[in-house]
Amino acid sequence: MDKLKKVGLTALATSLVASSGYAAEVTIAGAAGFVYSSQSGNSGVPATDHGRGFGVDNSMTFNMSGEMDNGWSVAAHTAMTDQHALTTSAVALTMGDLGKITSGYGYGGNSASFDEETPRAYEQVDDGSGGGATSMNTVGSANDNGGLNYTSPAFDLGGLSATLYLGYTPVASDTALAGGATHGVSTMGAGRDAGLSLSHESGLSAGIYAAEREREQNGAGLQDAFEGTWFVNYSMGPVSIGYQESYADSGVASATAAAASDKSFDTSPGIFEANQYAIAFNVNDDLSVSYQKVEDTYDNQGGVGVNGAAAIVDTTMDMKSIQAAYSMGSMSIKAYRTTTDNPKYNTKGGSVTVNEIALGLSF
Secondary structure, rough: OHHHOEEEEEOOOOOOOOOEEEEEEEEEEEEEEEEEOOOOOOOOOOHHHOEEEEEEEOOEEEEEEOOOOOOOOEEEEEEEEOOOOOOOOEEEEHHHOEEEEEEEEEEOHHHHHHOOOOOOOOOOOHHHOOOOOHHHHOOOOHHHOOOOOEOOEEEEOOOOEEEEEEEEEOOOOOOOOOOOOOOOOOOEEEEEEEEEEEOOOOOOOEEEEEEEEEEOOOOOOOEEEEEEOOOOOEEEEEEEEEEEEEEEEEEEEEOOOOOOOOOOOOOOOOOEEEEEEEEEEEEEOOOEEEEEEEEEEEEEOOOOOOHOOOOOOOOOEEEEEEEEEEOOEEEEEEEEEEEEEEEHHHOOOEEEEEEEEEEEEEE
């Protein structure tokens, strides 16, 4: 986005290099927009299945960057919505050829480079879908806040450009911490994650990622959590295609989930397995369209039910999204239509369809 305001200043980097100053640049960037959305469906929840309305989507981001005396650089950002709510804040220390260390809140961590990474014209398939987040979009999300993430410089790996991601979180409960704060008592222990992204000049790109979280209290039916995903994309001229799979085991297996009830990763026992494919087409430099489909299956891993009752039938939440985006300089028009069958893995059936059109202005 273009700079709204640029302020030149000099700040003492006392937290990084004692008694040494570095020149920093501060910029403010913003975005404003109108959004119309409608929702309809028959999943049995009339209060949330139906609705429509206009809204605004404004944001403001404060960015700071500067170079230190030793050649390293620091970058930080803080973003807020029009409701004066903090959405993301992070600090990144780039250490030349040694790579980059980042910590913050709401910035996605390492997992942001691997969750739902198939081509799209507008949003990830489950954004605003009415069916809740897919398990593919939650892979590694609990390790995002309150930890340190490392990103290596790009390096050659058999003719491919590769980047390595490593992360460590002392308490993997997805809790954001201010400076000097500590985690409270949690049932979760340390979290670790690792990822590798690959790209080739032919248009091929791929990635693989895994995250785990330890349990501080391993009670009956509780164990460490594990999530993983991989994807591959290929671009040929104006067309991009992609495929991705994910696996998520929350480590919660102490009870049998009812078939006709909403489920979510981290609270429902069982395993979530998802696959997604997508195709995107750049009609010209300004217009792009895409189609995405994800099948996300919940398996409670219970086998035969309690006292010999029938096992809970696996439930598949199915999402399909058609999207389009058109840009005209600093103005853009974006839209999607997303339909979700069995929203939130609920076997009561039905579907929810969400339509959105957004007019955006960046400055």
